[in-house]
Amino acid sequence: MKEALNKFKSLKLVRIIGFNRVVLLGVIVLISLLFQVLSAVLNHGNQFLTYARFTSAMNYGYFIGFLALGVTFVIATGNIDFSIGPVMFTSALISGYCLNNYGFPLILSLFLCVLIGAVFGTIGGAFVAYLHLPSFITSMALMQVAKGVGSLFTKTQNVSWPNASMANGWYRYLSNYEIQTASGKVMIPMGAIILLVVAVLCAILLNKTRAGRYMICLGANREAVRLSGVDTRRWEMLAFIICGALAGFASIFYVGCYTTVQPSKGDTFNNEAIAACVMGGTSMAGGLASILGTVIGSFIVAIMQEGILAMGFTISYQYVLTGLIVLGAVIADTLSRRRKN
Amino acid sequence: MGEIILTMKGIDKSFPGVHALDRVDFEVRKGEVHALMGENGAGKSTLMKVLTGIYSKDAGTIIYEGKEVDFANPREAQQAGVVIVHQELNMMGHLTVAQNIFIGREPRKGFVIDDGAMNKEARKLFVQLGIEIDPKETMSNLTVAKQQMCEIAKAISHEAKVIIFDEPTAALTDTEIEQLFAIIRDLRSRDYGIVYISHRMDEIKLITDRVSVMRDGQYIGTLITEDCTKEDIINMMVGRVIYEEPKTHSHCPPDAPVVLKVEHLNAGKMVQDVSFELRQGEILGFAGLVGAGRTETARALFGADPKQSGDIYIDGNKVDITSPKDAVEKGISYLSEDRKRYGIVLKKSIVENSTLATLKEYTSGLFINKPEEEKVTTQYVETLQTKTPSIHQLVINLSGGNQQKVVIAKWLVNDSRIMIFDEPTRGIDVGAKQEIYELMNQLAREGKSIIMISSDMTEILRMSDRILVMCEGKKTGELDIAEATQEKIMNLATRDIDMQEGKK
Numbered sequence: 008m009k010e011a012l013n014k015f016k017s018l019k020l021v022r023i024i025g026f027n028r029v030v031l032l033g034v035i036v037l038i039s040l041l042f043q044v045l046s047a048v049l050n051h052g053n054q055f056l057t058y059a060r061f062t063s064a065m066n067y068g069y070f071i072g073f074l075a076l077g078v079t080f081v082i083a084t085g086n087i088d089f090s091i092g093p094v095m096f097t098s099a100l101i102s103g104y105c106l107n108n109y110g111f112p113l114i115l116s117l118f119l120c121v122l123i124g125a126v127f128g129t130i131g132g133a134f135v136a137y138l139h140l141p142s143f144i145t146s147m148a149l150m151q152v153a154k155g156v157g158s159l160f161t162k163t164q165n166v167s168w169p170n171a172s173m174a175n176g177w178y179r180y181l182s183n184y185e186i187q188t189a190s191g192k193v194m195i196p197m198g199a200i201i202l203l204v205v206a207v208l209c210a211i212l213l214n215k216t217r218a219g220r221y222m223i224c225l226g227a228n229r230e231a232v233r234l235s236g237v238d239t240r241r242w243e244m245l246a247f248i249i250c251g252a253l254a255g256f257a258s259i260f261y262v263g264c265y266t267t268v269q270p271s272k273g274d275t276f277n278n279e280a281i282a283a284c285v286m287g288g289t290s291m292a293g294g295l296a297s298i299l300g301t302v303i304g305s306f307i308v309a310i311m312q313e314g315i316l317a318m319g320f321t322i323s324y325q326y327v328l329t330g331l332i333v334l335g336a337v338i339a340d341t342l343s344r345r346r347k348n
Numbered sequence: 349m350g351e352i353i354l355t356m357k358g359i360d361k362s363f364p365g366v367h368a369l370d371r372v373d374f375e376v377r378k379g380e381v382h383a384l385m386g387e388n389g390a391g392k393s394t395l396m397k398v399l400t401g402i403y404s405k406d407a408g409t410i411i412y413e414g415k416e417v418d419f420a421n422p423r424e425a426q427q428a429g430v431v432i433v434h435q436e437l438n439m440m441g442h443l444t445v446a447q448n449i450f451i452g453r454e455p456r457k458g459f460v461i462d463d464g465a466m467n468k469e470a471r472k473l474f475v476q477l478g479i480e481i482d483p484k485e486t487m488s489n490l491t492v493a494k495q496q497m498c499e500i501a502k503a504i505s506h507e508a509k510v511i512i513f514d515e516p517t518a519a520l521t522d523t524e525i526e527q528l529f530a531i532i533r534d535l536r537s538r539d540y541g542i543v544y545i546s547h548r549m550d551e552i553k554l555i556t557d558r559v560s561v562m563r564d565g566q567y568i569g570t571l572i573t574e575d576c577t578k579e580d581i582i583n584m585m586v587g588r589v590i591y592e593e594p595k596t597h598s599h600c601p602p603d604a605p606v607v608l609k610v611e612h613l614n615a616g617k618m619v620q621d622v623s624f625e626l627r628q629g630e631i632l633g634f635a636g637l638v639g640a641g642r643t644e645t646a647r648a649l650f651g652a653d654p655k656q657s658g659d660i661y662i663d664g665n666k667v668d669i670t671s672p673k674d675a676v677e678k679g680i681s682y683l684s685e686d687r688k689r690y691g692i693v694l695k696k697s698i699v700e701n702s703t704l705a706t707l708k709e710y711t712s713g714l715f716i717n718k719p720e721e722e723k724v725t726t727q728y729v730e731t732l733q734t735k736t737p738s739i740h741q742l743v744i745n746l747s748g749g750n751q752q753k754v755v756i757a758k759w760l761v762n763d764s765r766i767m768i769f770d771e772p773t774r775g776i777d778v779g780a781k782q783e784i785y786e787l788m789n790q791l792a793r794e795g796k797s798i799i800m801i802s803s804d805m806t807e808i809l810r811m812s813d814r815i816l817v818m819c820e821g822k823k824t825g826e827l828d829i830a831e832a833t834q835e836k837i838m839n840l841a842t843r844d845i846d847m848q849e850g851k852k
Contacts (some may be wrong), residue, residue, distance in 0.1 A: 026547040128779065216713045217707050228693040234652055234684065234760065236676025294695050 042314035068309030069198035069260040074280035080246040085226040085293025086142035090150040092276035096275030097157035099258035103166040128251020132244035158270030182263030210298040227294025350378030359408035376541040384564035429509035440487030446470035493524035598813035600630035613658030615648035633812030641821035681764035685771035694744040728757035750778025
């Protein structure tokens with residue numbers, strides 16, 4: 008058994024992807040099968056594994072995925088960002104308000120989403136990197152600020168982005184593109200393609216560039232990197248800026264999926280994005296990050312959310328499950344570190 | 349020496365890429381102090397961690413008090429009576445002495461902790477050990493030596509039968525060491541089995557009955573301490589003889605150009621008005637007692653800590669150094685005494701560590717040039733003879749000496765001209781020490797200028813061309829190696845203290 012496992016671990020493909028990631032892919036398959044069986048039992052023989060379900064699950068996976076990719080950088084530097092969910096909402100609120108009420112062109116509004124996210128990231132990053140404040144409490148504070156700013160800007164009103172059929176509706180095609188065929192409508196998951204492209208860019212940034220190398224190394228030992236003559240503050244702040252910008256980018260896909268944004272909300276997505284990250288093998292202690300793992304982790308979160316709703320359970324079950332999964336992932340991370348020491 | 353209380357036989361343990369213990373045998377008798385010696389990375393700590401259940405063994409047997417045991421964790425070992433007094437003390441500074449000793453098993457009166465009984469018990473322990481510590485004192489107010497004695501008291505209160513001391517004297521003064529030895533001798537006379545791990549050869553001769561030596565994860569042999577010489581033990585440890593001789597004259601020509609000039613440097617209490625010059629190809633020793641301000645001077649010079657005032661000249665030109673980045677750009681490097689915290693990124697590979705200070709030069713366009721990076725790392729692994737299976741090995745898996753070589757490689761890749769070595773051989777075994785010395789001499793010959801901070805007098809006298817002595821944050825003197833003696837250095841190193849005490 009042990010030999011077979013070692014042999015499997017030494018396969019070339021497994022080595023490239025990483026054993027942990029292979030296990031995670033297995034988890035996706037298991038969860039899907041579980042829902043398939045549950046669906047047959049609970050929903051009178053309905054199928055769970057259909058294309059419609061897949062695209063519906065992906066809708067949720069896109070923005071969680073972008074949030075998780077961003078926070079991967081922050082966690083790699085040994086920090087944490089609890090403001091990403093509300094920052095995503097605030098970006099969508101302000102940009103959407105500008106689009107609807109001030110007649111901003113759509114393309115400018117989309118750009119504004121990313122910009123607002125980046126601004127929040129820059130502020131948080133500056134506090135953490137230059138004033139050495141703990142990221143935990145700094146990001147908590149910024150989360151409140153983000154919520155407040157968004158709701159002040161819209162005078163505590165919901166903001167609805169245009170529908171697909173309306174003049175400014177094409178942003179929704181970034182999430183899903185509908186094609187009319189002889190047999191009916193087919194959804195092309197554009198968001199999945201964009202997510203994968205961004206993930207590849209993130210992986211290159213993290214593993215092949217100086218910025219990524221410094222971020223990971225300073226996450227493992229900040230002082231040693233500083234004493235090697237590296238301005239660690241700059242790179243630490245960059246991680247937060249990337250994180251914020253991606254949270255802003257995520258908001259485009261959130262409204263692409265749900266259209267309407269409420270003020271003073273968004274905190275639950277923090278936990279799901281961080282869960283995706285930690286599940287994927289990024290260590291909360293810093294110094295270790297996997298972009299591929301984060302992407303797979305986001306898919307797991309998305310499938311769970313879809314499955315639970317499809318089974319007719321309330322969303323509250325999902326909170327419980329995500330909570331348990333984060334616990335499980337942190338336990339696995341901590342135990343593996345203890346073994347290595 | 350009494351009967352055998354503990355036998356370890358054929359202990360085997362492997363980590364990924366490292367065969368840490370290769371069928372090692374070891375035994376302890378009642379009423380003996382048994383030294384366990386070997387270079388860093390020889391496997392001493394691993395063996396003790398296997399014994400106390402921190403690691404599980406791959407093969408072999410442990411027989412304790414006549415029964416085969418396999419402790420699952422340190423707690424089980426402790427309950428059975430096998431206790432380690434760690435090098436780094438595991439005490440809670442804000443609790444009192446008695447609270448620390450009885451943590452987790454406080455005597456109670458109903459639901460409340462019975463402080464009176466606890467303090468009384470602790471006092472009894474200290475009387476037994478013949479030491480004076482107030483059980484009600486807060487732990488962090490004690491000296492390291494006293495804290496260590498509390499650990500010993502804690503071990504005894506657990507009814508330990510085997511006590512393992514892991515480099516217990518590393519942070520103690522001479523008088524404190526004497527006190528510790530008195531306690532150890534007392535424990536020996538009361539039939540405790542004691543394992544003593546240390547690098548200090550003189551201590552081994554003083555305190556131990558038998559010496560077991562390990563090398564490269566293997567058991568080499570056991571000697572009766574009385575019947576062997578220092579050289580015998582070193583021979584077994586490294587498999588060759590090493591001679592330590594002081595330098596007799598400076599190897600640096602008196603007309604060599606001044607590379608670095610520091611004038612009136614001030615940084616906090618620990619660096620007051622320090623001035624000195626450093627010549628090309630010179631090794632300038634920084635001598636003094638622990639806490640004399642030598643490390644602080646180096647850190648202020650390097651820009652790691654802020655300085656209040658002072659001018660720094662490189663090649664005669666005044667430079668402004670406010671961060672390590674500035675210093676590195678000016679060709680200065682700093683090799684910290686605390687490698688693991690300030691020198692290397694343990695969880696990263698040799699390659700990643702080697703180019704950490706120079707990554708910009710190994711970046712073409714947007715991307716890191718990995719082949720170039722690997723090429724230069726391989727080159728320095730070869731020239732420095734770093735022992736590693738691969739350049740992609742994580743630094744955490746290397747021994748202390750080899751980790752130090754990775755730090756040196758980092759600064760050589762950067763082509764630093766002025767290198768500050770802070771305690772370059774601390775925690776490094778005899779064999780690797782020799783290599784580091786040779787390397788420093790070679791660097792000086794090649795025209796690098798070296799500042800060497802060291803608390804080891806033999807090291808100072810053996811390596812330096814010139815010696816600067818500090819005391820209480822001030823420079824108290826400068827000696828050429830030809831005129832330097834241990835006595836003269838000690839005089840300067842304690843001068844200020846004497847003067848202050850004279851005033852009182």
